[in-house]
Amino acid sequence: MSKLKIAIQGVPGSFHHQVALRNFGEDIEILDFDTFPSVAKSVANEEADFGIMAIENSIAGAIFPNYDLIDRFELSIRDEYYLPIAHQFMALPGQTIDDIKEVRSHPMALLQCKVFFAQHPHIQLKEDTDTASVARDIAAGNLKGVAAIASSIAAGIYGMEIIAPDIQTIKNNFTRFIILQKEASKPTTSVNKASTKVTIQDQKGGLAKLLTLIADNGIDLSKIQSIPVIEKPWEYAFFIDLVFEDPAVFAKTIDEIRASFGEVKIFGEYLSRK
Amino acid sequence: MSKLKIAIQGVPGSFHHQVALRNFGEDIEILDFDTFPSVAKSVANEEADFGIMAIENSIAGAIFPNYDLIDRFELSIRDEYYLPIAHQFMALPGQTIDDIKEVRSHPMALLQCKVFFAQHPHIQLKEDTDTASVARDIAAGNLKGVAAIASSIAAGIYGMEIIAPDIQTIKNNFTRFIILQKEASKPTTSVNKASTKVTIQDQKGGLAKLLTLIADNGIDLSKIQSIPVIEKPWEYAFFIDLVFEDPAVFAKTIDEIRASFGEVKIFGEYLSRK
Structure with missing residues (x-):
């Protein structure tokens, strides 16, 4: 049997990738797209079996009015998933927090870790457009002294070491995701x-x-x-x-x-x- | 008197830039940011005098839940602006539509011009993360045979020629923008x-x-x-x-x-x- 193809927004290691793994398990093929409309389209044209979209309270970046995309592409919601938002502070292996001069991440992620960074004022904050892609770029460029804030999955994928785990200020923060499919299926479980x-x-x-x-x-x-x-x-x-x-x-x-x-x-x- | 500093999301020539020009006139300084949180922050820390944010029905890309940013950064809404969404088909000067092999734009912009592209099936559609930045990249790379869909302001800024104007399928489409400031001002006009x-x-x-x-x-x-x-x-x-x-x-x-x-x-x- 061929693997399930799951469409996500963002690079491997992103919050959407986390939800894909938790919802469908490890044995899947990830199709990663830059934008939410591309995710919706890939489900609509059956390139992907399922799509995953953040819908509420995401800090992972921009949320397109995603219900509108579901409407336009005539997709169906199969399930929802609440992902606890946890930020891992990571860099190339072997470095300590004192070696880090600069952290790059999405402004919302930086904001959500402000108590941690107030305790480490030697680290300069630089805004980026994403979280996981910074980890990828640090690994690709072998950038010493630079840290990312991303998921533990991103650390695993890009060979980064987590220097400080769970640095988010608010510990009980969830993002709601929905799992999309092309055709509405009759619910097999009780629905509410x-x-x-x-x-x-x-x-x-x-x-x-x-x-x-x-x-x-x-x-x-x-x-x-x-x-x-x-x-x-x-x-x-x-x-x-x-x-x-x-x-x-x-x-x-x-x-x-x-x-x-x-x-x-x-x-x-x-x-x-x- | 120094120029008003207006914070926008997107590159020069973007829809936000259009709203800035129409609302504040030509004699302004544009501060362009990649993300909406950065726009909000620049108004909050008084780097910018005013900020501009798409809030409803934008096709120009992702809309962060922007009211939430206004709330978090304690900003004030000064005014609103409805921009009619018009897509210009543009490329390096001197080319005709038959010379164009490929168009790159945001998937929502491509979708909104689908009637036009159905009439020109020799043009291949490629998805990008933005509209105006494609015009910038075509100019910077001197890319022949490639077109962008962007605003007439983007055409002017990046020296592109508009090959086909107003190619959007729906002609009466508006995006609502809001004009932000740090402190609430007593309204000088009647409000409703x-x-x-x-x-x-x-x-x-x-x-x-x-x-x-x-x-x-x-x-x-x-x-x-x-x-x-x-x-x-x-x-x-x-x-x-x-x-x-x-x-x-x-x-x-x-x-x-x-x-x-x-x-x-x-x-x-x-x-x-x-």
Whole structure:
């Protein structure tokens, strides 16, 4: 059997690569892309079996409005994954923290480790566009005195030594990722969460009524995001994640929304991992 | 008087650069940064007088959850700007469309011009991480037969010739940008829009009640986005843009929200440009 092909954004060793390994195991083939649209496209054209996308609270860099990509490429959400964000301080092997003159990383990663760097003021902070690719570049250039902040997987891939582990200031920080596939599969396990797009015709008070209907059915909202519908200025659309106990109540609620408000698109029904 | 310093994300000629020129005129100094956090930081530490950030519907690439950056860096929204998205097909001067073998651009830009490229199937599409920087690289490398999709400003800056103007499929597409400053200034014009962060204690039905209160005051919602508050799982926060006719009614509504729901942070009060 050929290996599963998993599309990720970022270089090997990135946060997306971590999620791929934890979710699908070691025996996979990674297709790494520079951008989220390229990840979505590779799943849509079946180059990849599954795709992985950060969707909330990523510190790993930019998050494209990824629900919009799922919508445009007509992909389906199969599962979600919460990755604890941990930053490892790493450099070429054999160096101590006193040898390090400079650290390069994404500004959000530097910001998240500011207590650590305040304790080591001899290290100069330089902003870069990524985390794992700095580890790759230090290894490729044999750059002494330069450190990266990246994952332990990146350290393994690029032969870096972790000088100080878990240097992030906030220890309980997670990024939510979603696992994408081309075709919606019938859920094999019990599901209690769904990602949807709801389009309503009139906004003033319309959203309040929609959310009242949802709350009256005992269904919880775990995410809501409005989408500007530019070509139809009288329409408003929202990406809404719903959390429910009974799939039958969820189905009934969707029917009620369709009857009273308009279109509902379901991107996926899955098990909440939170 | 020294020139105003405007921080942008992207290289000169990018969409952010266009907004800077249209909003502040030609006589400015551009500070260009690779990432949105760097833009926010440069405004926070007063390196730049103002910053420009895409906030909704950008096709120019990734949008970091930028309201979160405004919140973290305690910046203030001074104004907004809607830029019509127009894609110019450009290459080194003297070439015709038949000379072009390949176009390189951001996948979203390529996608938005798909009707044009379907009419010119001899041109191979290559994905890149940006739009304007491709124009820069073609000029720097004197690359014949290669085209970029970028702004007319990028064509001017990098000495490229526009072979086909306005090749985007959808002609009425806008990206919303916000203009940032460090300190909140008292609005000098009449205002009818505000960007806020509202924190509420209990989610089930709580958001429905909040939006009902807002609707009952005759205030419109132009954007809503939930924010996961990871360290306080019993709290929920939302970025909400409100549009109102009377600033006094807006102020009264904010007082009512504070009394019934909790914390409200106002990022800025400004004039809607839509």
